[in-house]
Amino acid sequence: MRVAIIGGGAAGMMCATTINELNPEAEVFLIEKNESLGKKVIISGGGRCNVTTGIEDLKILLKKYPRGEKFLISAMHRFSPSAVYAWFEDHGVPLKCEEDLRVFPRSDQGKDVVGAFEKIFAHHKTKVLLKHIVKGIEQKNNEFIITIKDQPPLVADQVVLALGGQAYRHTGSTGDGYTLAESLGHHTTPLAASLNSFITEEKWPRAIAGLSFIKATIIAEGSKHFSFTGAFLFTHLGISGPAVFALSSLVAFEEYSPKKPLKIFIDLIPDISPEKFVTDLKQFMQENP
Ligand SMILES: Cc1cc2nc3c(=O)[nH]c(=O)nc-3n(C[C@H](O)[C@H](O)[C@H](O)COP(=O)(O)OP(=O)(O)OC[C@H]3O[C@@H](n4cnc5c(N)ncnc54)[C@H](O)[C@@H]3O)c2cc1C
Known part of the structure; x- marks a missing residue:
């Protein structure tokens, strides 16, 4: 053969x-x-x-x-x-x-x-x-x-x-x-980029490029609500890391482009509610004036 x-x-x-x-x-x-x-x-x-x-x-x-x-x-x-x-x-x-x-x-x-x-x-x-x-x-x-x-x-x-x-x-x-x-007669499915980082419209992430988090929840608002929690980092172009790669895979077939950017929200402390965060922060500031 x-x-x-x-x-x-x-x-x-x-x-x-x-x-x-x-x-x-x-x-x-x-x-x-x-x-x-x-x-x-x-x-x-x-x-x-x-x-x-x-x-x-x-x-x-x-x-x-x-x-x-x-x-x-x-x-x-x-x-x-x-x-x-x-x-x-x-x-x-x-x-x-x-x-x-x-x-x-x-x-x-x-x-x-x-x-x-x-x-x-x-x-x-x-x-x-x-x-x-x-x-x-x-x-x-x-x-x-x-x-x-x-x-x-x-x-x-x-x-x-x-x-x-x-x-x-x-x-x-x-x-x-x-x-x-x-x-040869095979059909191909639609193609989309996946497991990629994102370039952000905002320029501020580049000022903190390299700053990483062990756990963050990244949320994208497309035709529905997509989210993934995992390691995350800011880069010189935007955002990256395992959580972003996973999210990119979930939104792969969403329609987005530089003209119609995807709205992304980042929760850097997903395990703590905003109320608890404020209380903890106040307490920390009192204890460390
Ligand atoms: C930056 C980066 C980092 C990655 N890191 C990892 C990792 O750490 N671990 C992991 O598991 N995966 C990783 N991946 C994914 C992994 O590399 C790919 O999934 C894998 O290489 C795909 O293998 P493949 O054989 O399907 O395709 P390819 O590796 O792309 O091989 C296809 C081959 O076909 C040849 N070819 C194309 N057209 C023709 C032609 N007409 N005639 C003859 N030859 C042709 C190409 O030259 C190429 O050598 C990474 C990918 C990238 C881009």
């Missing part, structure tokens, strides 16, 4: 490895347009690549995905965070779980994650085709004919589209996957 995986990012590399391990006889082509594999993986997690989480209870973990909870149930059960942890350690990437339960390579180097895959491909039947840009796919008589820029076409029995989305386009994911999927 000849399998062509298009896109040598996180998904493509893991897919090629899994096929190698489950079916060593399969001939696997990993086709990547960049000059190297996993460009996005290398910059992820601030260059350290946060490979999984130390949260083992899947019910608790799934609750952390504001929109993806249901979609992820099956994947999380089939390849749980502890299985991911064991997988990387078995494949030569020692890991560490930090206090906040994020898991990183012990080396703090995202490139070691990509390096582990490169080692696997060197020993298996995966042919890594770098600087190969896929331009089209045609399905004919149970075969796929893949058109590659400035190269002869490649014929495969199975094709996996792992071309990423459109975020961080400079890493290679420029949306070609959607076009290729549609050309």
Whole structure:
């Protein structure tokens, strides 16, 4: 069997490895347009690549995905965070779980994650085709004919589209996957940015950029009331942090733009009522004149 995986990012590399391990006889082509594999993986997690989480209870973990909870149930059960942890350690990437339960390579180097895959491909039947840009796919008589820029076409029995989305386009994911999927008859759902920070219209947050809070409730007034509580920080452009990323996912399909900005409210002390806050503050001022 000849399998062509298009896109040598996180998904493509893991897919090629899994096929190698489950079916060593399969001939696997990993086709990547960049000059190297996993460009996005290398910059992820601030260059350290946060490979999984130390949260083992899947019910608790799934609750952390504001929109993806249901979609992820099956994947999380089939390849749980502890299985991911064991997988990387078995494949030569020692890991560490930090206090906040994020898991990183012990080396703090995202490139070691990509390096582990490169080692696997060197020993298996995966042919890594770098600087190969896929331009089209045609399905004919149970075969796929893949058109590659400035190269002869490649014929495969199975094709996996792992071309990423459109975020961080400079890493290679420029949306070609959607076009290729549609050309094969698939439908794509509407797209929206998600897991992003917000640029605020107000300029004052930049004066306190870097100020962070372990727990804040961020509320957005869109077509309905959206809110999320978690870690939060002010940035030189606006607001960011896990609570903001989660909120951005909830409002992903709301209509907002610089001309029609989203109204956001921030409660920096969500566990204390305004009345109690005033009482506590007065008491503090009396005790500390
Ligand atoms: C700044 C940042 C930090 C992140 N941090 C983390 C983190 O710490 N932990 C975490 O789990 N996730 C993190 N993520 C998310 C994670 O990086 C992505 O979910 C993941 O990389 C997606 O993998 P993918 O294989 O689907 O897509 P991609 O990694 O985008 O890979 C797609 C590949 O397809 C190639 N390609 C595209 N078009 C073609 C074509 N026509 N022909 C051939 N090849 C093509 C691209 O060059 C690219 O290499 C982060 C993302 C960003 C942007």
